[in-house]
Amino acid sequence: NNFLFSSYLYFLETIFEFGNETDFKDCLRFFYNEKPPTGLVPNSNVKEYQHICQRYKNDSRFATLYHKKSRTPLFSAYILSPSDVPRPDDPWMYEPQVGNKHSVLDDYKNSGFTRGHLAPSSHQNTKEDKEATFTLTNIVPQKEESNSGPWKTWEEKVRKSFKNYCKGEMYVITGVIPYESNTPLINGRVAVPEYIWSAYCCPKYFFPAYGAVGRNDPNSNDKIVREMPLENLESVLKKRMNRKGDGKNASLCN
Template identity: 45%
Template sequence: MPSQREMLGDRRGAVRLLLLASLLGLALGEVGDFSPCLRFFHGDAPPTGLPAGGRLTPVCQRFKNQYRFASLYDRQRRAPLYSAYLLTPAAGKRPKTHWKYEPQLAFSRGNPEMQVLPKTPDQNVIESQAVLPDYSNSTYTKGHLNPSLHNYDPDDRKATFTLTNVVPQKKGSNGGPWARLEEAVRARLGAFCLGPAHVITGFLPYASGQRWINGRVAVPEYMWSAYCCPSYSASLPRGARPFLPTYAAVGRNDRDSGEEIVPVDPAAKGSGRGYDVRQLPLADLEGVLRQRLAPNVSLFQGQCAGPPPVDPPRNPTGMF
């Protein structure tokens, strides 16, 4: 029978192993816990007050042995409820890369990194998450929550092309008003934000009568986004002052939706008509989310409190 000293030594050894595994991202894993990738959230704190349940799974999106962003994945809807990331504005064309999936959603001991989707996915993968055929023969595009143009590093950009980061989005929105919003946010934060800018972009389901593509992937009625830039230039032009340190937006993904959340511009023309985007203060977006998702939603710890604005460096590049 082992002595008390030996038993204590075994316990200490086990604690050391668990600590080492945690530091390496092994004990907690990339799926089921945000602990390895808290840096993507302001104050290292994920949003609070969102619906709890086993179907909502935290995913630390890992690619080429690095965490790139974080997503809260809804297994039932086979779509992310939101993705959270650090905006580092990119320039250049959309990267050429393969669509990926998350092995650990399908297998508890699966590869900790996102993998390229095979032509014929395993049945466990098909059951656990969206696959490319889900989007085939539908009227929806694969809409990024974390868009590649909000990422500077080439591998960060490639990592956004995973189906755990996209939702069914109408082409008129994805290539129209929502695309213009993404560009406006990229330009605004690139010009005036002097430190990490935290962005959370998400899925707002229908209040009733959920819509699906191919009977498998839920369609958002609206898309929403909010950012937090706690450190920004004191020398803001008047037009930019209302947009910092936080601002938000809601975009229509259904032309036939009512106008109580986002009004329709009657003068809009072309394929983007009816897919309007409403920019609004963070508190107003949280009010919408509290009505449609959960009563106590809070996206940023301390509502993005930070130091006072500071003067920008000489010859700012707009990059972080």
């Protein structure tokens, strides 16, 4: 009932600390030069989005830009620090900060989509870091064959690049490209993104910055995650999401 659900949310809030716009500065460290990417949000719809400093057990873990209307994140950003700590047993967390503008687990039942992490637990270090990724403001509806197939392969490739080539911090941003029209919804509530993209760079070591983008359309047979130089991905985002500006202020990793 509503009382039990409200009590459950209160309990979760005591464990998972929800930042607001003013304390998002605590999560700027997850962006290279502490500068989040610009131009991804249409000016006319800016009030539909909310910055979330994803805090868990007294520490900031990663950063998210959340779209309340679609009930999905637009992107999550983090510093990659993988380890052999086992994946948690799906301790999914709700977030009172976005009120009724979040998805719920029932939205995904029999939907044909999996709960796709933008900040994956496999890229995190400690048990607490991994647990923090299991918040419903960090997931999007993702095709099952993509989540367990080419995107899993991409995430592992990024891990290997970090291990073999990056001697400093690796910054990662993973996000979505919404449909331009006729957006599919699961359970009539949660928007399915048309594409999922990711970008990473290791600025203190001269290793090229790369990006990738994959189709997430349920009616498409395209299962390939296409890797590309970062500037090519930025061109894709500029075209599809009307990114403004150029140079460092518009770059994902510059």
